[in-house]
Amino acid sequence: MDALETARVALVVGFTLLGLFFTFVSMTGVLRLPDVYSRAHTASQADTLGAGFGLAAVALTIGWEAAGVKSVLLLFFIFVTNPTAAHAIARAAFEEGTVPWTEGDERR
Amino acid sequence: MWWVADTDAGSDPTGGEAGDSGDPESDSPSAPTGGLVVPVEPTPTLRAMVAYAVEAAADNGFSTIHLVEIASWRSGDPDADDRASAAERVLERAEAWANSDLDDFDGERPSVTIATKLIGADEYLFGPDDYVQVLAAYAEEHGADTVLLDPEYTPVGNTTLLQPLEFALSNTSLSVETAPVTRPTRRERLRSEATGKRFVAMFGFSLAFYLVLGDPFYWFDWVTGIATAAIVSITLSRVSIDAEPAIPRTPMRVFRGLIYVPILLFEIVKANVEVARVILDPRLPIEPTMNRMRVIVGSGLPLMTLANSITLTPGTLTVRARDSDLYVHSLIPASRDGLFDGSLERWTRFVYYGRSSARLPTPRERDDCAILQGPDATEELPIAAADGGTSSADGGGSSAAADSAVASGDEKRADRGKREAAEVADE
Amino acid sequence: MSVVDATLVAGYTVGDFLLLAAAGFTVLAIGMLYRAVKGPTMQDRVLAVNVLGTNTVVILAILSAALSEPTFLDIALVYALLNFLMAIAISKFTVERGGVL
Numbered sequence: 001m002d003a004l005e006t007a008r009v010a011l012v013v014g015f016t017l018l019g020l021f022f023t024f025v026s027m028t029g030v031l032r033l034p035d036v037y038s039r040a041h042t043a044s045q046a047d048t049l050g051a052g053f054g055l056a057a058v059a060l061t062i063g064w065e066a067a068g069v070k071s072v073l074l075l076f077f078i079f080v081t082n083p084t085a086a087h088a089i090a091r092a093a094f095e096e097g098t099v100p101w102t103e104g105d106e107r108r
Numbered sequence: 109m110w111w112v113a114d115t116d117a118g119s120d121p122t123g124g125e126a127g128d129s130g131d132p133e134s135d136s137p138s139a140p141t142g143g144l145v146v147p148v149e150p151t152p153t154l155r156a157m158v159a160y161a162v163e164a165a166a167d168n169g170f171s172t173i174h175l176v177e178i179a180s181w182r183s184g185d186p187d188a189d190d191r192a193s194a195a196e197r198v199l200e201r202a203e204a205w206a207n208s209d210l211d212d213f214d215g216e217r218p219s220v221t222i223a224t225k226l227i228g229a230d231e232y233l234f235g236p237d238d239y240v241q242v243l244a245a246y247a248e249e250h251g252a253d254t255v256l257l258d259p260e261y262t263p264v265g266n267t268t269l270l271q272p273l274e275f276a277l278s279n280t281s282l283s284v285e286t287a288p289v290t291r292p293t294r295r296e297r298l299r300s301e302a303t304g305k306r307f308v309a310m311f312g313f314s315l316a317f318y319l320v321l322g323d324p325f326y327w328f329d330w331v332t333g334i335a336t337a338a339i340v341s342i343t344l345s346r347v348s349i350d351a352e353p354a355i356p357r358t359p360m361r362v363f364r365g366l367i368y369v370p371i372l373l374f375e376i377v378k379a380n381v382e383v384a385r386v387i388l389d390p391r392l393p394i395e396p397t398m399n400r401m402r403v404i405v406g407s408g409l410p411l412m413t414l415a416n417s418i419t420l421t422p423g424t425l426t427v428r429a430r431d432s433d434l435y436v437h438s439l440i441p442a443s444r445d446g447l448f449d450g451s452l453e454r455w456t457r458f459v460y461y462g463r464s465s466a467r468l469p470t471p472r473e474r475d476d477c478a479i480l481q482g483p484d485a486t487e488e489l490p491i492a493a494a495d496g497g498t499s500s501a502d503g504g505g506s507s508a509a510a511d512s513a514v515a516s517g518d519e520k521r522a523d524r525g526k527r528e529a530a531e532v533a534d535e
Numbered sequence: 536m537s538v539v540d541a542t543l544v545a546g547y548t549v550g551d552f553l554l555l556a557a558a559g560f561t562v563l564a565i566g567m568l569y570r571a572v573k574g575p576t577m578q579d580r581v582l583a584v585n586v587l588g589t590n591t592v593v594i595l596a597i598l599s600a601a602l603s604e605p606t607f608l609d610i611a612l613v614y615a616l617l618n619f620l621m622a623i624a625i626s627k628f629t630v631e632r633g634g635v636l
Contacts, residue, residue: 085622
């Protein structure tokens with residue numbers, strides 16, 4: 001195995017672990033945070049770096065093929081649509097009159 | 109007739125103080141010989157509009173016809189000069205038409221003055237209310253009391269503004285009339301160059317997307333791809349693309365967008381690490397607040413880019429966009445400060461308007477931001493439940509919980525003080 | 536030889552590691568499921584399901600790489616699309632008046 005291959009394998013492993021870490025942080029946040037708005041913040045972590053590193057690892061594994069291009073496209077698509085979805089959800093909560101949690105409120 | 113009420117107020121075609129075209133009767137808004145304000149756009153019905161306006165003015169003794177073009181851009185945008193001169197050309201042409209109509213009038217030439225003006229270029233206009241505000245200010249300044257609308261008047265992209273405009277105008281003291289002109293044939297728009305460009309852009313984009321997903325070296329994918337791209341661009345080219353693709357501008361925007369991507373990624377990573385540290389902290393030192401920020405980007409795609417970038421960055425979340433006011437929820441004070449420093453706003457302006465337009469004061473310096481919640485709140489939260497009866501969840505919980513919250517709050521503040529000191533030391 | 540078959544440690548390949556990572560993502564997804572079941576408001580549930588969906592997309596992509604099945608990526612793409620539509624549609628319809636988009 002040449003040096004380039006070793007570096008590629010190391011990057012794949014590193015990116016996957018980073019993706020797992022940020023998805024873990026996001027899960028912790030979704031479980032711990034007190035209201036829907038703050039949960040939406042940490043949900044965007046899973047969307048950005050969790051999915052970002054995971055899909056980067058996939059693209060690196062597959063390499064320069066049609067499928068690799070497709071995984072980059074997938075990443076781009078997630079980056080465009082997920083904030084829009086998060087915004088729609090937060091806006092729905094806002095229109096229903098959910099007051100954002102502040103210090104001293106009960107968690108819900 | 110809609111102008112009869114004005115006629116008996118004493119409109120005298122010969123005695124009208126015609127005034128110079130720049131500023132007629134500005135100090136007498138209630139002058140009997142009112143003006144007629146005609147918002148102008150290069151519509152297919154513009155010629156008929158001008159003819160109708162001249163006829164109406166001559167019949168009913170309006171002393172001045174104000175042909176105004178409302179700018180949908182903001183001066184300082186890189187292409188603002190080009191668009192302003194294009195607008196000036198439209199105004200000149202309309203003025204020439206009006207003058208020749210006046211000369212051709214049966215009998216002697218009515219004493220109607222034509223004034224042209226480009227208005228509203230000093231700020232971005234969002235929606236009909238902003239347009240009406242600009243229009244009403246102009247009308248008051250020049251003592252005009254009637255607005256004549258073109259049924260084809262669509263200043264912002266594809267949005268039909270006529271009905272919202274009529275509604276918003278009904279709240280002012282101006283009287284409104286829609287000119288009874290119709291476009292020659294409906295088919296003209298489909299044949300026009302404008303839609304052609306959009307069609308081509310949409311077609312190319314969807315075909316490229318299809319071939320990336322499929323196999324670009326297989327003839328069957330080309331056949332199905334062309335068919336689907338044609339369907340997509342026929343149905344959606346006028347919906348999806350609201351600005352005309354232009355040759356130097358659109359590729360430049362794409363290029364600058366490519367520069368923006370790594371910068372946005374860097375911001376995202378930075379914010380992610382910050383937020384991850386807060387979430388994994390056992391004390392959970394969050395301080396969520398709702399904030400309002402007035403941004404200086406155009407409506408449509410630029411605003412969407414900015415709002416999406418803000419949401420994509422962990423720690424800030426766009427909850428509502430009301431015209432140019434963004435309601436942003438922030439998780440920790442650090443991300444709120446980053447938001448008020450406006451670096452994403454500057455980058456969005458860089459992508460859409462170029463480097464020279466990216467230099468502008470931060471929202472904090474412009475005083476365009478406000479915190480809506482918590483101890484530093486400066487404005488009310490625009491939400492029904494907030495000023496009405498508080499729900500049980502907002503009551504504050506048990507006193508013990510409140511005490512611990514206060515205690516942890518103090519601790520947090522001390523913590524933040526330390527962090528700020530560290531930041532100062534870094535600089 | 537592709538990267539998937541490269542040996543990582545003690546005879547295990549990168550493909551095996553990716554399968555393990557997919558299992559890890561699945562465990563995290565089950566954690567999110569708690570919020571989707573409990574979440575006091577409808578928006579909490581939608582948000583949790585949305586994050587779950589993104590997670591599923593990543594899992595599908597990783598499986599596609601680990602098992603050398605490129606068609607899984609197409610399924611992931613369609614899943615991402617449906618996930619987006621789901622979030623938009625539900626947030627639109629949970630608001631009684633006005634609408635979201």
